[in-house]
Amino acid sequence: MKVIACYKIVPDEQSLRTSSDGSIDLSTAELVIGQYDLNAVEAGAQLVEKCGGELVALSVGSSEVENSKLRKGILSRGSSSCVVVNNTALSGADSITTSAALANAVGTIGEFDLIICGEGSADLYAQQVGVQLGARLGLPTVNGVINIVPDDGFITVQRSADNEIETLRVELPAVISVSSSISKPRIPGMKDILAAGKKPFTVLGDESITAVSNAATVTESLLAPKQAARACQIFTGDDADTVAAFAAAIGAELK
Amino acid sequence: MKTNKAFVFTSNQNAAGLCYAANALADSSTAAVLGSKQQAEAILPFAEKVIWMGEKAEGAMVESYAGAIADLIISEGASLVLLGNGVRDRCIAAKLAVSLNARVITDATDVAVSEDGICAKRNVFGGAAIATVKSTSALTILVMGSSSYKKILPSSTSELTEVIVKPDNCSIALISSATKEEESVDLAVAKRVVGIGRGLGSANNLSTVQAFTSKLCAELGCTRPIAEEEKLLAKSRYIGVSGATIVPDVYVACGISGQVQHTVGVAGAKLIIAINKDAKAPIMQNCDYGIVGDMNKIIPQLIELL
Numbered sequence: 001m002k003v004i005a006c007y008k009i010v011p012d013e014q015s016l017r018t019s020s021d022g023s024i025d026l027s028t029a030e031l032v033i034g035q036y037d038l039n040a041v042e043a044g045a046q047l048v049e050k051c052g053g054e055l056v057a058l059s060v061g062s063s064e065v066e067n068s069k070l071r072k073g074i075l076s077r078g079s080s081s082c083v084v085v086n087n088t089a090l091s092g093a094d095s096i097t098t099s100a101a102l103a104n105a106v107g108t109i110g111e112f113d114l115i116i117c118g119e120g121s122a123d124l125y126a127q128q129v130g131v132q133l134g135a136r137l138g139l140p141t142v143n144g145v146i147n148i149v150p151d152d153g154f155i156t157v158q159r160s161a162d163n164e165i166e167t168l169r170v171e172l173p174a175v176i177s178v179s180s181s182i183s184k185p186r187i188p189g190m191k192d193i194l195a196a197g198k199k200p201f202t203v204l205g206d207e208s209i210t211a212v213s214n215a216a217t218v219t220e221s222l223l224a225p226k227q228a229a230r231a232c233q234i235f236t237g238d239d240a241d242t243v244a245a246f247a248a249a250i251g252a253e254l255k
Numbered sequence: 256m257k258t259n260k261a262f263v264f265t266s267n268q269n270a271a272g273l274c275y276a277a278n279a280l281a282d283s284s285t286a287a288v289l290g291s292k293q294q295a296e297a298i299l300p301f302a303e304k305v306i307w308m309g310e311k312a313e314g315a316m317v318e319s320y321a322g323a324i325a326d327l328i329i330s331e332g333a334s335l336v337l338l339g340n341g342v343r344d345r346c347i348a349a350k351l352a353v354s355l356n357a358r359v360i361t362d363a364t365d366v367a368v369s370e371d372g373i374c375a376k377r378n379v380f381g382g383a384a385i386a387t388v389k390s391t392s393a394l395t396i397l398v399m400g401s402s403s404y405k406k407i408l409p410s411s412t413s414e415l416t417e418v419i420v421k422p423d424n425c426s427i428a429l430i431s432s433a434t435k436e437e438e439s440v441d442l443a444v445a446k447r448v449v450g451i452g453r454g455l456g457s458a459n460n461l462s463t464v465q466a467f468t469s470k471l472c473a474e475l476g477c478t479r480p481i482a483e484e485e486k487l488l489a490k491s492r493y494i495g496v497s498g499a500t501i502v503p504d505v506y507v508a509c510g511i512s513g514q515v516q517h518t519v520g521v522a523g524a525k526l527i528i529a530i531n532k533d534a535k536a537p538i539m540q541n542c543d544y545g546i547v548g549d550m551n552k553i554i555p556q557l558i559e560l561l
Contacts, residue, residue: 013380013515024384094388095349096358124379124386125497126361131349140426142318143349144342156430162267162341165433166316171426181483217358217390220374225385225519230527231543236534238548240556246546247560250528253544254471254505254561 001053001150004115005044006102006133007037007074009064010123018224026222031064033073036118036125038185043148043178044116045078045186051150055079056109060101062091066203075196076188083109085204094217095124099132105204106137114155115175119143130177140170143177257282258368262333263302264289264324266317266343272401273337274301279407280368285331287418289320295415303409304331309419314429316422317343321350323420328355328394335373336396348398357394366397373397382496382519402443437489440474442499447473447507450494450521451481454510454531458487460551464509467554470561476501478517494520510550513538530554 011029019025033041044055057079059065065084075082085105090097106115115137117130127143134141146165147158159166160179170176188196235246261281263273270286277284278301286302288295295307306327311317324347328336336351338344345361352359363375372391379386442448449468455461468475475492482493494501495517502523509530511517518541521527529542530550539545546553 011380013383016380016383024380094358096352099353122381125381126359127345128349128352128359128361131346132353135350135353141346141350142427143346159342160435161343163435163439165435167430167432168316169428169430174426184484217360217388217392219386219388221387222379222384223387225378225382225515225522227518227522227541230541232540232545233543234534234539234545234547236547238546238552238556242546242548243553243556244560246544246553247557250544251561253526253528 001048001051001114002056002112003044003047003053004056004058004106004109004112005037005041005079006115006117006129007041007057007059008034008121008123009059009061009067009070010034010121013122022223022226024222024224031067031070032122033070034118034122036120036122036180038077038118039180039183040116040118040178041074041077041079042183042185044114046183047114047148047150049078053113054081056112057082058084058102058105058109060085060087060090060098060105061093062086062088071201072193072196073188075199075201076192077186079199081200081202083202083204087205092219095126095128095132097216099129099136102129102133103136106133108204113172115173117175117177119177119179127177130175134175137175140174141176142168142170142174145176145178146182148176148178148182256368256370258334258373259283260285260331260333261335261337262287262328262331263337264347265339265341266347267339267341269339269401270298271301272404273339273399274298274409275404275407276366276399276401277302277335277337278409279404280366281335284409285327285333287324287327289317292415299412299415300408303411304413304416306416306418309417312422316425316427316429318346318350319422319425319427320420321347322354322423325351325354326420327418334394335368336394338396338398340398340400345398348396352396355394356392357396358390358392359396359398360388360390361398363397363399364403366399375399378496378519381516383515438491440489440491442474442476442492442494442501445474445501445503447471447505448476448494448501448503448521448524449473449507449509450476450478450511450517451488451509452478452511452517453480454512454550455481455487456510456551458485461487463551463554463558467558470558471505471507473503473505473507478511496520508538508542509554511538512536513541
């Protein structure tokens, strides 16, 4: 089975800095592989480990896709090769632009059985790209997948769809988006990381991208959420006296 | 200002709520309903025009009607499409976006229509930031909750329009479907909520927290890891950016460090009380009352004292 797992390099939300005007500065943020994409990569790795074949990791974006630490990061998690598209036009791309770029990049990989996407990117979390990619490629596509059982020419998946659990038979090739509960991403060992450096890493440039014709969604501002001012009356200790004082203070509020 | 025409479809029950949003944002509204004729008729008061698409075919998934929905959107000449916040509606939105070359804004709030486009706010970076995004596309799809819209009715209503449609040919077969057995709780309406995080430690400590929750006449909520990884509580009890947003009078955060992904969901609480062993945890800067210590020692005492 040939599986393609899509991933996105994103600014780590834990490292975002807020400027004095409340705007978020992305330029200083540390880059990471999107956390939900790691679930997709892990699900793909487990599939090929179970039924043979190969896993190709695929990402589109601008210069961040060539980050050498993250290149090893993705190739040490079960994929045998990695393809990335580096195009400045994809910086800050919305879901429509991203799915178009992925569809073009998939065309360079050749035949495949299954494309797996995470439930959403860790930065924008629109939860759109996987199904859009499937629709662009004209393939069966479904989101919310929580379990995959491979078979001959099809997969049987369980899907968590709002208040229902569905079992679906999906003809291959197909594109699925997996829920984060599908897998626990592995922590690569030193051996995996060393081996990752020797695996094929292909960078595609501008020629693989067809511009999407209609107007994009643009981000006009990016601001830190406003937090209400809180009194912050802090008691320190779990001994009887401290807890009693704390209980008296909150007891008045809870009446 | 308003946009020309809004089109509403949803696979969940809250079509009326989305119609309120459509009436607020557009000059005229059309709602399409896949289901029984009675379900379609029930929507008549809420939209200018209601299209009954017929009953869903036996064994078909609602997502397989994306092609039929796209055709209706074109024939109605809509410039705005509204879908609900759910896995199915998101799937439909993505298919529509590709077939209609439209732009999608998911989890849209504070939607505003201006001359040059449709603006909305949405949480990004796990709630660490709020983005204002603008679509200048001829067709914009919004995937959104509708609870913030007041009951706005259309200026006129009409008879039910029947356009009976068929699902797309699809290489996905529905083998079986079962309603989730997991409990479903609406924390959004709770007056008091006790939330637990990783500081709980062992699952054995849960019963004490439950006793504390009953003592306070509160509902029990949690952080994402407690529901998704530890699976100690139902997903509907998870509070935060992709979970519940709560607005209680009192929120008691127990063993919760207060990462923004969680606190964005409790920002609307009138009073926040924190119990956490780490004095440096972000929750201690984002609470009204805090106590630094072991929650599993403090909570049994509070049950006696309160």
